[in-house]
Amino acid sequence: MVEWSDSERKTIASVWGKIKVDKIGPQTLARVLIVYPWTQRYFGSFGNLSSASAVLANLKVANHGKTVLNALDKAVKNLDGIKATYSELSQLHCNTLNVDPDNFRLLADCLTIVVATSFRSEFNPAVQATWQKFLSVVVAALSSRYH
Amino acid sequence: MSLSDKDKSIVKGLWAKISPKADEIGAEAFGRMLTVYPQTKTYFSHWADLSPGGAQVKKHGKVIMGAVGDAVSKIDDLVGGLMALSELHAFKLRVDPANFKILAHNVIVVIGMLFPGDFTPEVHMSVDKFFQNLALALAEKYR
Numbered sequence A: 001m002v003e004w005s006d007s008e009r010k011t012i013a014s015v016w017g018k019i020k021v022d023k024i025g026p027q028t029l030a031r032v033l034i035v036y037p038w039t040q041r042y043f044g045s046f047g048n049l050s051s052a053s054a055v056l057a058n059l060k061v062a063n064h065g066k067t068v069l070n071a072l073d074k075a076v077k078n079l080d081g082i083k084a085t086y087s088e089l090s091q092l093h094c095n096t097l098n099v100d101p102d103n104f105r106l107l108a109d110c111l112t113i114v115v116a117t118s119f120r121s122e123f124n125p126a127v128q129a130t131w132q133k134f135l136s137v138v139v140a141a142l143s144s145r146y147h
Numbered sequence B: 001m002s003l004s005d006k007d008k009s010i011v012k013g014l015w016a017k018i019s020p021k022a023d024e025i026g027a028e029a030f031g032r033m034l035t036v037y038p039q040t041k042t043y044f045s046h047w048a049d050l051s052p053g054g055a056q057v058k059k060h061g062k063v064i065m066g067a068v069g070d071a072v073s074k075i076d077d078l079v080g081g082l083m084a085l086s087e088l089h090a091f092k093l094r095v096d097p098a099n100f101k102i103l104a105h106n107v108i109v110v111i112g113m114l115f116p117g118d119f120t121p122e123v124h125m126s127v128d129k130f131f132q133n134l135a136l137a138l139a140e141k142y143r
Helices: A006-018 A021-035 A037-046 A052-057 A059-070 A072-076 A079-085 A087-096 A102-122 A125-143 B005-036 B038-044 B055-073 B083-093 B098-114 B121-139
Strands: none
Touching (some): A006 A102, A052 B121, A059 A072, A125 B005, B005 B038, B038 B098, B055 B121, B083 B121
16 A cells, blocks of 8 residues: 555645646647657547647647546555556556557656746746655556456 | 667757756665665665755765766767776676666656656657667676
8 A cells, every 4th residue: 555644645635636737648648649659549539639749739648637637646646546546547558458568657757857847946846746646656557457 | 779879869959958957866766766766776875865855965966967978979879988987887896787777767757847848758768779778788797
């Protein structure tokens, strides 16, 4: 079981509270598709992803970015049960979507970078440590039902 | 994933902008690495103070970014240019090469924080590739 200190709980809630999902979600997914272009393999139906500007302008990318980031809310609201929270989503990503779980790590890293770029000096080392701990638990949970 | 001419030009362009803050970036990135990835502290057990603002951390961050700047100038031949550094890391320091990725992540986080407007997704990609190639060059002599 993951242990969260009171300070970590506060930090995670605070960071999440300041994240504008409608802005950060699209930016994060776009960044993943641009920085790690092989991830585009999962989005064949999304239309034009042929250049950075095309990805950034793509509405399906933007909407999906919001969907993905909104799903983080469940984990924030249930820090003591993240693995159970994502059990079904993990199965979905393995069995139906066939997503390589290494992609969860790439998305988490990009999210951290986008949040850092947005929050700037507020995103101090201690906050980064807690935030990355949170995301690594989420990534592990999403990977947990893979077989 | 070798560096295209475009990647090299992007990296050099970004370096020109950020190099005045190289010391700060290095200190900040290195300090963050020790805090966010505590396993990296195992290489510095001989240091008195591993806190982010500590003197040794700042000094070493400066050394690291100096080497990054040197790598930018040798971007056309990273393996050749970083041979001595690779030998140092392989035979003397024996740092697990997995840590190069960890440090690179933190440098990228700090660049994003200090230069948000310049660190577009396109620039991010070229920089990520650069650090990947730098890590490979650094690991060249390991075995």
